[in-house]
Amino acid sequence: MYRTRFFDHLILICGVIFMLGPLVVAFTTSTHSAAEIHTNGLMLNIGDDFTTTYDKVLFKSGGFTGQVTGLTMAMNSLILGLGFAIGKIVLSMLAAYAIVYFRFRFATIAFWLIFTTLLLPLEVRIMPSYKVMSDLGLLNSYQGLILPLLASATGQFFKSVPDELLEAARIDGAGPVKFFIDVLVPLSRTMIAAVFIIMFVYGWNQYLWPMLMTTDEGFYTLMRGIKQILQVWVGSQIPDYNEAFAMAVLAMLPPVFVVVVFQSWFIKGLTETDK
Amino acid sequence: MKRVQFNSRYLPYLLLLPQFVIITIFFYWPSAQAITSSFYIEDPFGFGSSFVGLSNYTDALGSPEYQKIARFTVAYSLIVTFLALSFGMLLALKADAVIRGQSSYKTLLIAVYAIAPPVAGLIGMMMFDQHIGPFVHLVALFGWDMKVGINYYDTAFAMIMVAVWNQIPYNFIFFLSGLQGIPASIREAAAIDCKSGTRRFWTVILPLLTPTAFFLLVINMTYSLFDTFGIIDVIVKDKPANNPITLVYKVYLDGFRGNDLGSSSAQSVILMVIVLVLTLIQFRFIERRVHYG
Numbered sequence: 001m002y003r004t005r006f007f008d009h010l011i012l013i014c015g016v017i018f019m020l021g022p023l024v025v026a027f028t029t030s031t032h033s034a035a036e037i038h039t040n041g042l043m044l045n046i047g048d049d050f051t052t053t054y055d056k057v058l059f060k061s062g063g064f065t066g067q068v069t070g071l072t073m074a075m076n077s078l079i080l081g082l083g084f085a086i087g088k089i090v091l092s093m094l095a096a097y098a099i100v101y102f103r104f105r106f107a108t109i110a111f112w113l114i115f116t117t118l119l120l121p122l123e124v125r126i127m128p129s130y131k132v133m134s135d136l137g138l139l140n141s142y143q144g145l146i147l148p149l150l151a152s153a154t155g156q157f158f159k160s161v162p163d164e165l166l167e168a169a170r171i172d173g174a175g176p177v178k179f180f181i182d183v184l185v186p187l188s189r190t191m192i193a194a195v196f197i198i199m200f201v202y203g204w205n206q207y208l209w210p211m212l213m214t215t216d217e218g219f220y221t222l223m224r225g226i227k228q229i230l231q232v233w234v235g236s237q238i239p240d241y242n243e244a245f246a247m248a249v250l251a252m253l254p255p256v257f258v259v260v261v262f263q264s265w266f267i268k269g270l271t272e273t274d275k
Numbered sequence: 276m277k278r279v280q281f282n283s284r285y286l287p288y289l290l291l292l293p294q295f296v297i298i299t300i301f302f303y304w305p306s307a308q309a310i311t312s313s314f315y316i317e318d319p320f321g322f323g324s325s326f327v328g329l330s331n332y333t334d335a336l337g338s339p340e341y342q343k344i345a346r347f348t349v350a351y352s353l354i355v356t357f358l359a360l361s362f363g364m365l366l367a368l369k370a371d372a373v374i375r376g377q378s379s380y381k382t383l384l385i386a387v388y389a390i391a392p393p394v395a396g397l398i399g400m401m402m403f404d405q406h407i408g409p410f411v412h413l414v415a416l417f418g419w420d421m422k423v424g425i426n427y428y429d430t431a432f433a434m435i436m437v438a439v440w441n442q443i444p445y446n447f448i449f450f451l452s453g454l455q456g457i458p459a460s461i462r463e464a465a466a467i468d469c470k471s472g473t474r475r476f477w478t479v480i481l482p483l484l485t486p487t488a489f490f491l492l493v494i495n496m497t498y499s500l501f502d503t504f505g506i507i508d509v510i511v512k513d514k515p516a517n518n519p520i521t522l523v524y525k526v527y528l529d530g531f532r533g534n535d536l537g538s539s540s541a542q543s544v545i546l547m548v549i550v551l552v553l554t555l556i557q558f559r560f561i562e563r564r565v566h567y568g
Contacts, residue, residue: 005372009373009376016380041406097290110295126526151297206391208527247397255391263385
């Protein structure tokens with residue numbers, strides 16, 4: 001018995017090192033200067049350049065126009081993450097409410113029309129979506145960043161709300177709006193929180209769409225910033241390894257934090273709704 | 276659908292309106308355009324377009340370059356899926372078996388879920404960097420001169436490693452919750468019947484995990500086809516010269532770098548068909564993600 005447990009722990013510890021090792025190294029290396037990294041390679045100890053590097057990445061204006069700072073990009077990522085999560089929840093709750101709780105003619109068609117959008121990710125219609133956005137004049141805007149992402153995947157709400165509640169509410173004279181606000185929303189709180197976390201991470205981590213949509217550096221997200229750093233990188237003598245790592249750390253910190261802190265909600269949301 | 280429902284003339288339509296506005300403008304309209312423009316060749320200087328029937332499809336499918344990328348995509352997806360599922364399951368089994376430290380392992384192992392593919396790609400690039408990458412130095416000891424970004428197979432190796440690393444937590448979460456859903460009575464009965472843990476795994480635990488594994492199989496295939504775009508983009512950096520790329524990346528390159536709208540759209544439609552087939556297979560076997568009510 002002792003032996004098996006020992007091996008279980010050994011495998012788990014190897015797994016943890018494999019999963020988290022790169023993250024730890026990314027952080028520790030980011031605290032050294034670029035020249036130091038260039039000569040010594042990746043490092044496991046904390047260096048002296050923590051404040052210099054992060055100060056530079058967060059506050060120094062960079063980019064081609066010299067307008068954008070890491071902080072601006074972090075704000076944009078936050079707007080994208082929050083906007084996407086809130087939009088997603090509001091839209092899907094309203095639509096799900098209509099389909100689940102109302103008897104109306106086109107309910108089945110409506111369900112399938114929404115459901116089809118689950119099947120095709122944005123990546124497969126990226127070109128025409130871009131054209132539509134440019135026709136609508138929404139390039140380089142927050143609406144343009146968020147709205148198209150809202151067009152696929154809808155979570156399921158209300159499944160676990162028992163039928164008796166609606167009967168009771170109707171006997172008490174509650175109309176559809178009152179029932180929604182006073183019964184359904186409070187009952188779905190946990191599910192809303194769970195979906196919110198998943199959608200926030202999803203929005204924050206978007207890469208391809210923001211990359212295409214934003215040519216104006218004022219709208220760059222952190223993910224776009226990573227691409228930027230790599231483009232500057234090509235052809236430089238000593239690449240800014242430290243800044244690239246610092247950028248990676250900034251980009252991953254908020255979603256990792258949210259997922260780790262709210263993990264029980266997050267896991268519930270993930271395994272019970274499947275996006 | 277629920278047994279009891281409201282009757283209201285306009286309210287349901289009003290509730291559906293915002294969702295429908297969004298999906299019409301940003302889903303159905305662009306999808307329809309993708310399908311339409313896949314039958315046309317657009318003049319590169321913007322002087323109209325001409326109908327060419329299926330030739331965009333036949334050109335794409337017939338070109339050796341496309342076939343090479345398609346073969347790579349299939350191999351890549353299968354390897355990533357297989358490895359990510361295996362490691363996810365292994366870690367879940369072990370995390371389920373230990374008592375002490377279970378929740379710490381869980382927390383540590385799921386953290387990487389939150390890391391975006393391009394960030395994972397960037398970190399991976401550093402691990403496999405020619406000058407500073409520890410992995411490169413390590414394998415150099417065994418005589419493997421690894422050149423990510425230059426050697427086709429080395430780049431493919433790096434991409435696969437990063438993609439697997441990024442996807443393990445997702446599989447881990449699902450396998451662990453699947454394992455914890457297996458009733459204690461079944462495990463106890465199995466433990467009485469059979470002493471060998473390995474055999475119990477193959478005859479009792481694994482069959483009970485099959486629905487989860489099958490669901491994850493499809494999710495992982497879709498992940499490797501689409502979501503790894505960020506990893507690939509960061510690793511090949513717009514220079515596909517001799518680097519392996521996937522079909523989605525080619526859609527992007529032809530559309531935005533090559534300005535070949537017709538061909539890019541035809542490739543999009545081919546991908547749509549692949550996703551549809553994958554999803555239909557999924558529904559055929561499990562209906563778990565289907566309904567609202």
